[in-house]
Amino acid sequence: MINQLVKKIKETKAPIVVGLDPMISFIPKHILEEAKEVSEDPLEQIAHGIYEYNKGIVDRVWDLIPAVKPQIAMYEQFGVPGLVAFKKTVDYCKKKGLVVIGDIKRGDIGSTSAAYAVGHLGKIEWNGKKIAPFDEDFATVNPYLGSDGINPFIDICKEEKKGIFVLVKTSNPSSGEFQDQLIDGKPLYELVGEKVAEWGDGAMGDDYSYVGAVVGATYPEMGKVLRKIMPKTYILVPGYGAQGGKGKDLVHFFNEDGLGAIVNSSRGIIAAYQQDAYKQFGEKNYAEASRAAVEDMILDINQALEGRN
Numbered sequence: 001m002i003n004q005l006v007k008k009i010k011e012t013k014a015p016i017v018v019g020l021d022p023m024i025s026f027i028p029k030h031i032l033e034e035a036k037e038v039s040e041d042p043l044e045q046i047a048h049g050i051y052e053y054n055k056g057i058v059d060r061v062w063d064l065i066p067a068v069k070p071q072i073a074m075y076e077q078f079g080v081p082g083l084v085a086f087k088k089t090v091d092y093c094k095k096k097g098l099v100v101i102g103d104i105k106r107g108d109i110g111s112t113s114a115a116y117a118v119g120h121l122g123k124i125e126w127n128g129k130k131i132a133p134f135d136e137d138f139a140t141v142n143p144y145l146g147s148d149g150i151n152p153f154i155d156i157c158k159e160e161k162k163g164i165f166v167l168v169k170t171s172n173p174s175s176g177e178f179q180d181q182l183i184d185g186k187p188l189y190e191l192v193g194e195k196v197a198e199w200g201d202g203a204m205g206d207d208y209s210y211v212g213a214v215v216g217a218t219y220p221e222m223g224k225v226l227r228k229i230m231p232k233t234y235i236l237v238p239g240y241g242a243q244g245g246k247g248k249d250l251v252h253f254f255n256e257d258g259l260g261a262i263v264n265s266s267r268g269i270i271a272a273y274q275q276d277a278y279k280q281f282g283e284k285n286y287a288e289a290s291r292a293a294v295e296d297m298i299l300d301i302n303q304a305l306e307g308r309n
Contacts, residue, residue: 001137001162002205002212002234005099006259008066014298015254017101017236018061018290019266020054020070020089026271027053028283047081053286054089057270058096060287061294067099069236069264090136100136101236105167107142107149114152121164122156138163140214140236143192147199150211154203157210163234164211166199168192168226171216171239189222193229200233208234208260217250217263224252227260235261240297241268247297247304258305269293 009015024032027049035049058068070093075086093100106116120139123130141153141164153164169179169189179189193213200209209232215223217239227235235253240246240263253261272278273289277296281289 001099002208002210004137005066005163005234005262006205006208008097008099009259009262012064012066013302014065014294015259015262015301016065016240016294016297017067017069017262017264018057018065018269018294019103019238019264020057020068020093020270021074021103021266022050022053022270023074023267024049026267026274028273028286030284031056041081043078043081046078047075047085050075050078050082051085051088051092053270054085055092056287057290058093058098060291061269062093062096062098064291064294064298065098067101067262068093069101069103069266071103071266087134090134094135094137099138101138101140101165102134102136103140104136105140105142107145109145109148110152113145113149114155117153117156121153121162122160136162138165138212140165140167142167143195147195150199154199154211158203162210165214165234165236166192166196166211168196168213169215169219169222171218175216190225190229193226193233196233197230200230204232208232212236214238215253217253220249220252223250227252227255231255231260233260237261237263238266239264241265247300247302248307250301251304251308254305263297263301265293265297269297 031052032049035045038048075082090100102120120134120136123132143166180187196213200211203210212234214236215226217237237253269290272293273281273286278289
């Protein structure tokens with residue numbers, strides 16, 4: 001799947017991923033009102049509204065982008081109906097030809113880690129059939145438990161030709177409480193980056209590994225160091241836009257060929273209609289605002305990459 005992701009990025013000339021992280025406050029009122037007619041269960045109403053909201057955005061941006069990244073917590077908060085909306089979103093995006101990165105941040109050991117890997121990237125066997133439960137193409141993984149937590153995911157990635165993105169340096173302000181701590185003179189995030197590169201050497205696609213890394217846009221200098229440590233690792237870069245990252249800050253996350261990184265924006269795109277820059281579209285045309293935000297993001301990043309050369 002890493003080969004497919006690279007192919008899609010080349011075709012679209014858009015090294016970006018849209019984070020489908022819905023909140024009730026993002027969903028236009030007309031969608032929520034219509035959702036009240038589908039069920040008497042409030043959670044089912046919300047879940048229906050989430051799916052329709054996602055679908056509207058995907059319908060307007062799928063031709064511009066290579067991938068989407070639904071954050072599972074934004075669905076889990078609405079219980080089982082929310083997880084149904086997550087699965088329906090994954091399936092709809094894949095029908096549109098998009099690569100789906102499941103932002104699940106799982107991390108455990110042994111059979112538990114294997115169960116997470118199977119549930120999100122693999123298949124179960126039942127009555128002679130193989131069934132993919134959630135069926136994302138990639139998943140985000142927490143490395144805190146070490147190789148015991150990562151190897152079951154890598155095994156599934158090799159079997160299914162799918163991928164993972166391992167948290168290395170995250171974009172949140174307090175990430176340094178652990179990730180920046182020095183061990184034998186090196187910050188922990190560098191040691192994790194070295195391990196990611198090692199894991200990736202045993203799970204290679206054509207040019208890049210099945211094992212990617214998450215490195216926040218809010219730490220460009222650290223991204224520069226990690227790019228050198230992980231030359232064959234695709235870097236998922238959160239923190240663009242709403243968290244402060246801009247195209248000019250991100251050039252060091254990319255290799256000289258303009259590949260090697262994919263930049264995420266979530267609320268900056270899916271809630272674009274609520275921003276001053278896109279308010280002219282109005283609530284009813286929320287998806288058109290999202291498309292405009294995608295076009296602006298692609299232009300910003302590509303201009304930054306061109307300016308580097």
